[in-house]
Amino acid sequence: MQLTRAADYAVRVMIHLAGLPPGARVNRSELSAIAECPTQFLCKVLQNLTRAGLVISHRGNTGGFELEEMHRTASVLEVVEAVEGPIRLNVCLTSEHACAGQSWCPARGVWAAAQGALVEVLGGATISCLAQQPATARQPVIVGIDEARRS
Amino acid sequence: MQLTRAADYAVRVMIHLAGLPPGARVNRSELSAIAECPTQFLCKVLQNLTRAGLVISHRGNTGGFELEEMHRTASVLEVVEAVEGPIRLNVCLTSEHACAGQSWCPARGVWAAAQGALVEVLGGATISCLAQQPATARQPVIVGIDEARRS
Numbered sequence: 001m002q003l004t005r006a007a008d009y010a011v012r013v014m015i016h017l018a019g020l021p022p023g024a025r026v027n028r029s030e031l032s033a034i035a036e037c038p039t040q041f042l043c044k045v046l047q048n049l050t051r052a053g054l055v056i057s058h059r060g061n062t063g064g065f066e067l068e069e070m071h072r073t074a075s076v077l078e079v080v081e082a083v084e085g086p087i088r089l090n091v092c093l094t095s096e097h098a099c100a101g102q103s104w105c106p107a108r109g110v111w112a113a114a115q116g117a118l119v120e121v122l123g124g125a126t127i128s129c130l131a132q133q134p135a136t137a138r139q140p141v142i143v144g145i146d147e148a149r150r151s
Numbered sequence: 152m153q154l155t156r157a158a159d160y161a162v163r164v165m166i167h168l169a170g171l172p173p174g175a176r177v178n179r180s181e182l183s184a185i186a187e188c189p190t191q192f193l194c195k196v197l198q199n200l201t202r203a204g205l206v207i208s209h210r211g212n213t214g215g216f217e218l219e220e221m222h223r224t225a226s227v228l229e230v231v232e233a234v235e236g237p238i239r240l241n242v243c244l245t246s247e248h249a250c251a252g253q254s255w256c257p258a259r260g261v262w263a264a265a266q267g268a269l270v271e272v273l274g275g276a277t278i279s280c281l282a283q284q285p286a287t288a289r290q291p292v293i294v295g296i297d298e299a300r301r302s
Contacts, residue, residue: 107227
């Protein structure tokens with residue numbers, strides 16, 4: 001029960017784009033470096049974000065990816081679901097008829113409650129708020145990283 | 152981001168065992184039918200539950216699987232983690248040094264909060280409480296199932 005790598009990269013990309021001035025475009029290679037994601041893999045992630053209308057893809061020399069202005073207030077949930085599809089914590093929650101036991105299964109309510117709690121947190125966190133965290137707090141502390149690597 | 156089938160089957164098995172009188176043993180074939188899980192696959196699930204000390208495996212003609220009495224109060228979280236390992240919603244939450252950006256990444260707090268919410272729900276639901284749901288509420292409504300199949 002873990003977030004896919006694709007969804008993790010998608011959220012990184014979205015936070016980066018939301019921290020830029022409106023209309024700013026970033027090319028694929030730069031996004032790949034920022035998200036620390038292999039370019040080929042990021043292409044699929046960007047395709048999903050574009051299809052969901054969260055980012056706009058511009059071609060040509062001045063091309064790149066731009067945050068769709070209307071979606072500056074997108075939540076982490078929207079980004080995750082653009083990549084993974086709707087969050088369904090267990091197969092029995094995928095549809096009304098996914099499990100024959102759903103009218104009496106004692107576990108279904110627990111899965112539904114857990115899914116609800118998860119969705120509430122992810123739905124309440126907007127990409128733009130995350131991008132607005134103080135820049136100093138978002139800079140990697142190089143000494144700290146080196147220390148972590150040595151330890 | 153979905154529960155593994157193994158963890159789902161493990162919870163079904165545990166709820167069934169918790170609904171039986173103390174000391175009752177159920178063989179593998181019966182558990183396989185109850186959990187609606189292929190026997191081979193259930194073997195691995197039962198191995199995990201046995202290793203975690205949640206069930207006791209008895210060999211021989213009168214053998215079978217029995218709920219470890221001390222673990223009658225186990226939570227859904229304990230059962231899921233016995234099969235899947237500790238719940239870590241994103242790779243960055245697996246250890247102190249899993250991600251170099253953890254001191255400044257704006258998304259990490261969201262993943263941690265979502266994981267916390269999930270763990271709280273699953274940890275608060277005990278297998279014995281689920282097993283004690285009124286028997287009538289737990290009986291499959293056969294007519295309903297048939298209708299669902301026809302639709």
